Amino acid sequence: MERRDVLADAAIAVLARAGSRGLTHRAVDGAAGLPEGTSSYYFRTRSALLQACVDRMAARTLSEMASGASAGPTTVDGLVAAAVATVGRWLADDRERLLARWELALESTRRPELGAALRAAGARVRERVAATLAALDIAEPERRAHDLVACLDGLAFDQLAGAGRAPRDTAALRAAITDVVRGFTGSS
Template sequence: MSARRRVARKRSHQTPEGTAARQELLLRSAIAVVGRSGMRGLTHRAVDREAGMPEGTCSVYYRTRLALLTALSGFVAAALHADVRSLGASLPSPTGDDGIDLAIDATIQMLMRWSESPDLIVTMSELSLEAGRTPSLSEPIVAWRTNLTDIVENIVCRTEKSAARLRAEAIVASLDGVVLNGLLATSAAERPAYLRSMVTLVLRAIGDADLEDYGLSH
């Protein structure tokens, strides 16, 4: 199941039964709030309204703003992490250009799925910035980014280039900008072609770069 389907908002006139179901609806609703209003708009009351729940429900499960942000960080990271694991499982075993091309295609498809959930991407971006100010929020975000970097490093290793980890870290940082800019600067119709060209360029350029030209150690 893709990240988009896991976090897609499901409005209902009935309050879900069970703690886990209610918490999931609240966190989905929090993503919608952040996607629309930014982190400043994320309040317990706004989440309750978005979820169609009685006022005060969110504060019952997440008593403080920090508790809500902590739960939201884990929820968003878990949704994206599942896609990263799926990408890793789909990587072809052969080395050479054919294997690399298939890996690039798999990465593009993953990022295209993410771009179909703009609220999710905006929320992760906002949480990443917030984690810089609140270190306790960083653990799930760092974990999923590390896993993504591991996957990209595996792709880079297929090129038999040096400093695969350094290249992977540069690629992940670049792809952050590509995904976010794709949401801001392109229409939904233009986005697939944009992502395909940008992801291919980033992966190939960084993967093929001669690090000695930049004074970077191997």
């Protein structure tokens, strides 16, 4: 793994653990187990460090999507299963990345350049989702991809950080995602 990736992963961990205010070059160096000054050598400014987080998260997400593309869903039920697996992974294995993404989203409301980077990364993810929807002959795949991703993000947010109901078990999560996907696909 390249040093830039190690540092970006450490910055993502710091964002998840300490929030945006806790993201400093010193904290990233410590999280990466590298000498002080290492992260500022690779990412001179805090903005560059934030950009590195966006780039690394997007690269990892797109890589994961590509690795599953060869066995991508071929039915609406397969789409539901893939969506349930994705949200389940976000809540368990990728909890840190999810929290960091939300920290970046909040920070982007005050930093237009960060907002532009997040929108560009999100557009690449939504393009892949739209391609999946198009392959399933679902009408308006671009619009529905945007809405589907937003709904899945909302379900994950409610589970992890929201003030909603008690945590959903896998069956309840599957039921909610089934309702969302079937609503977007027009299937019953």
